[in-house]
Amino acid sequence: MIKTIDFHDMDLAKNLFELQRASYLIEAELINYHEIPPLKESLNELLESKETFLGYFDREELAGALSYEVDGNELTICRMVVHPNHFRKGIAQSLLSFLLEDKKEFQIFKVSTGRENTPAKNLYIKNGFQLVRDIEIVPGFIISLLEKK
Template structure:
């Protein structure tokens, strides 16, 4: 089941925070960089972010989440979070699909991920995103930027 998450609720905020730390620890290992923002972010900062969160639940357990922002007709995926014990179950795919279903007026979607995070890059590429560029954000750390343009019916 996928539903919107309210990070104003402390127990929900804590669940997302713990899930994020577990998930991004794996990305940090993949890209060999452990100072990525989701690992250094304080609980209060997560709670104050201006992102919409959807959570994927297996029974009562939060197994995955996605967050995004919308500005006009552009959507930016900010976080894709899946608990390592739930990898390879299609959770990220379902979350991505749900975001697109709920935002059909969007004409452009953006996402960025670590250049060496091949599972994430492959997920986006197989869902119609196109590689744009790699950017060195700190010495030795590259982020891949991807875009998906949706053509609206006239």
Template sequence: MSEGTIRTIDFNDTGLVRSLYELQRESYLIEAKLINFYEIPPLKETFEEFQACGEQFRGYFLDNQLAGAVSCTVEEETVTICRMVVHPDHFKKGIAQQLLNTLESDMGHVSLFKVATGKDNVPAKNLYAKNGYKHDRDLEVAPDFYISLFQKAVR
């Protein structure tokens, strides 16, 4: 496998944004099956809603094909990771780890990272835990459906 590159996704590039939208749907559908919850917000949003989300995205490209992405919002000294997606063909290749590393490196000025994932999404929870994210709490967001909240203080 060739080495991937990570770069900011330009939301003026409609074709690339469309690819990102389709990639996230494929990735979140796998998560939905894993956690048995199909109301994940990115699975419900329209392309127009996605275009207007206001998040910063970094994409992981293999041979100029989008294979993964991470998005975040920044408020003062806190980064909230909003989405972490990898194309199912590229699971278990370290792409999410590389995206997380790059995001943390790019955001050196902040003091806190936050992220949430489905309580039963063991691969995601393991990724964050091994990178120093501490479990904050579980939160019921729908009847009998919980997300796990994680934080990582960096200063």
């Protein structure tokens, strides 16, 4: 089941915080960059986020989440996280499909991910996103910007 995460539920917010850390630690290893902003984020910073969060629940357990922001007719996916215990179960695909269907009125969808994060890039490309460009954020760390129109 996919539903919006309500930060008024502090237990759920803490679960999201822990899920995010577990997921981004794996990505940090994959892309060989350990300064990913969500890994440096405190629980309070997460709670202050202006992003909208969708959670994927396996029974009552938060197994994955996606967040996004809207600017005019553009929707930017900010985070896509799946708990390592739930990798390879189609959770990221389910979250992305849900978002694309639920927000189909948007004309442009944007996302960025580490250039070396092949699983994430493949997921987005499989869903109609195209590589716009790669940007070196800091020496040795390159992100790929993708868009779907």
